Amino acid sequence: TTFLKTDADFLESVTTPYREDGSTALAAVLVGDQIYVANVGDSRAIALKGGKAIPLSDDHKPNLKDERTRIENAGGGVSYDGFTWRVDGILAMSRAFGNRSLKNYVIAEPDIQQETQVSSDLEYLVLATDGLWDVVQNEDVISLMRATDEPEVAAVKLTEMAHSRHSSDNITCIVVGFHH
Template sequence: MVCNASLRNIVVQAGRIGVFSKGRVQLRNLRWGWDAILGAQFPLSRKFRAIKAMMVDTGATAERGTIVNVLPEKENMEDNGCASGGWRSEDGRLSCGYSSFRGKRASMEDFFDVKMSKIDGQAVSMFGIFDGHGGSRAAEFLKEHLFENLLKHPKFMTDTKLAISETYQRTDMDFLDAESNTYRDDGSTASTAVLVGNHLYVANVGDSRAVISKAGQAIPLSEDHKPNRSDERKRIESAGGVVMWAGTWRVGGVLAMSRAFGNRLLKQFVVAEPEIQEQEIGDEFECLVLASDGLWDVVPNEDAISLAQAEEEPQAAARRLTETAYTRGSADNITCIVVRFNHDKAE
């Protein structure tokens, strides 16, 4: 393992850093200040409030099976400060592995989640990567609530795409409400994969990423939300925001991603509305890689799939990806989940 002895006793999913952290710069030497960027304090948009009103629990939810939290209550922390583990479905057709490492950061702001359930006779599997910035609270909140909120959505089985979109935005509002009396302004990405039977829904907010292997080829299932993306820049500027260069392209010269959970002070521009891609999983699909940008900053999509495919077990694949990102110089927290589709295996 590449982690050295000085990284012992690192606790995964713990610790906070100051307001200015990954994805942020101080505005002291910039022309634009908060007043120039925001003009005034913006309330949550009418669109978000409308979504919250629509999502009142009607009691019409499908019959839910038991939600199984695949991750142990306490992560399998090793002496080198890395956490990893794996899981396999009862019929052997689906397996996953995860690996999470603080890396060169002073604190850990990555969280991840894996949950299983059975609804109306169909197996439901959920995988998520949540990469916090400005603190760990937003990412932790997503781990605790996002998938549970999704399974409670009355249209989860009948219109899964709509349910995911509304749940993302509702959970964002819930987090902002929960933090309304604090001075924190945490934010987080979310890259999630929801498998209902053989139908895969990948939703993304921020710059974590999902890539799937199809007949050995790497196919991205998400596109990073960066402020200089032409459509994202147009959306931000149409809402009255600015995109400017401050070491990298940033919303208001502050945030290096254009969509995120939390980030109350930029909420008018930095939305939590996900982009969702759908995929029917057939025999030609081999594995799925979800990871925070600590991996993608230094490991291209094609390399990630090649490295994952080289390992028989997904847990070993996830560990190898984490190690590779670290040895290639990643300066961030590194967390990844590898999901393998074992089409030819059944108990």
């Protein structure tokens, strides 16, 4: 897949062996009247339909049963450090681009979901990193979207909300408007 090729290209481009850079990836593609969402890591997508938040992706966390089993079967370990679950005591997600030393366990194979049909009740699509989702709940997004009609303004306000709540991670947010 494209995600696996991107991961291989990324690892090849980072020639310094001690670099442990990595990243999540989240993509939404509209094909006809269907939205397909592919994700690797803990960035997340939701759709706002009829005033409700519909999850369009699942976070890849190492404590989830299927992810933990996959990691352990590949020879890795999953542990809790008192704050979060980690792969080999290092990474708080079970899938990602990069992370060379964990590559046997932290894969870049995406989950692809066809969850949403574009219909008259689809209002917005929100894609964001865990820097937002760690401190902003779906209900907060719904409330904010009721107060603004502009996707760009909403993305900025959601990012500012996460920052004001002292998010400890990077924050990226994209809001796409549909029928509203």
